[in-house]
Amino acid sequence: METRDLGIEIGEEKIKVKLLWEDAPNICQILWDNLPLESSATLAKICNHEFMVQLPFNAPLENIQPSIPGSVGWWPVRQNVNIWFGDLGPTGPLGPTALFGQIVDNIEGLFSVAVKTWRKPGTRVKFYKITE
Amino acid sequence: MNKDVKRVSELLEKKFRENWLKEPEDVKRLRIGQVQGTYRQIASPIIYAESETREMVDYLWLLIDLIKEDKCDINSAKNTITCFLEYKLNKWSAWYKIEEITVLFKEVILAMEKSTNKEEILSLLIPLQMFIGKVNFWLDASIPWLSLSAVFEISLLDKQ
Numbered sequence: 093m094e095t096r097d098l099g100i101e102i103g104e105e106k107i108k109v110k111l112l113w114e115d116a117p118n119i120c121q122i123l124w125d126n127l128p129l130e131s132s133a134t135l136a137k138i139c140n141h142e143f144m145v146q147l148p149f150n151a152p153l154e155n156i157q158p159s160i161p162g163s164v165g166w167w168p169v170r171q172n173v174n175i176w177f178g179d180l181g182p183t184g185p186l187g188p189t190a191l192f193g194q195i196v197d198n199i200e201g202l203f204s205v206a207v208k209t210w211r212k213p214g215t216r217v218k219f220y221k222i223t224e
Numbered sequence: 225m226n227k228d229v230k231r232v233s234e235l236l237e238k239k240f241r242e243n244w245l246k247e248p249e250d251v252k253r254l255r256i257g258q259v260q261g262t263y264r265q266i267a268s269p270i271i272y273a274e275s276e277t278r279e280m281v282d283y284l285w286l287l288i289d290l291i292k293e294d295k296c297d298i299n300s301a302k303n304t305i306t307c308f309l310e311y312k313l314n315k316w317s318a319w320y321k322i323e324e325i326t327v328l329f330k331e332v333i334l335a336m337e338k339s340t341n342k343e344e345i346l347s348l349l350i351p352l353q354m355f356i357g358k359v360n361f362w363l364d365a366s367i368p369w370l371s372l373s374a375v376f377e378i379s380l381l382d383k384q
Binding site (some may be wrong): 118130132134137148150154156168170171199210211213 | 240242244245281282285350354357358361363364365366367369370
């Protein structure tokens with residue numbers, strides 16, 4: 093059976109995200125139907141190692157879970173994809189989030205992009221389909 | 225759907241798309257320091273504009289949620305939204321010289337008067353909320369948070 097995963101190119105790095113089709117089917121489907129997409133990223137100001145990327149659609153809350161490094165979540169209030177990549181520390185997310193993906197390749201690449209994004213916000217991001 | 229409501233809803237969607245990868249002129253003016261605050265300094269206007277748009281996105285989201293769940297009657301929703309937009313319209317226009325958003329707010333207020341049901345109100349509010357969210361992104365991305373933090377830390381040394 094064909095797998096449907098998400099590719100994210102952020103700055104000069106490419107990461108692969110396993111989409112959680114069974115746990116968050118609606119978010120995954122809406123995102124999938126809108127791919128490919130281009131947007132820009134900023135870094136969280138309070139919540140530590142987190143990228144935030146606005147997308148041009150609305151999707152529901154589902155699969156509300158605590159995030160861990162590598163989690164990819166959906167925050168409907170701001171139509172944001174949240175990408176967590178490191179220690180979330182004491183000032184991490186306010187609570188569980190709608191998780192719809194998990195980074196499975198090159199999470200370490202996000203650290204250097206984060207430093208650049210902190211210095212100059214608005215890093216270009218591309219989302220695309222990966223099928224195998 | 226009322227034709228004025230439909231027209232403004234489509235206009236909001238169009239403006240949202242236009243700003244997707246291109247910085248709005250309203251934001252550019254703030255970013256390059258053309259909007260001044262007290263003593264002609266240029267930081268406060270963009271920081272205030274960023275924080276006010278950020279809060280507005282959250283409050284509009286909460287309002288959208290209340291309307292969707294029928295926890296707010298149509299007239300209360302219309303009055304609340306109009307009140308919000310009129311207040312911010314005047315403030316943002318005068319203090320932050322934000323022109324495009326305030327023109328859109330006036331359009332939304334007029335269309336809101338003609339809306340008669342939940343679907344029409346949401347057809348205005350949802351794209352409006354997304355549009356302001358995108359403007360907020362550009363403002364956020366224009367503020368040199370790293371440099372501000374460094375200056376703040378230096379200012380603390382003076383107080384020790």
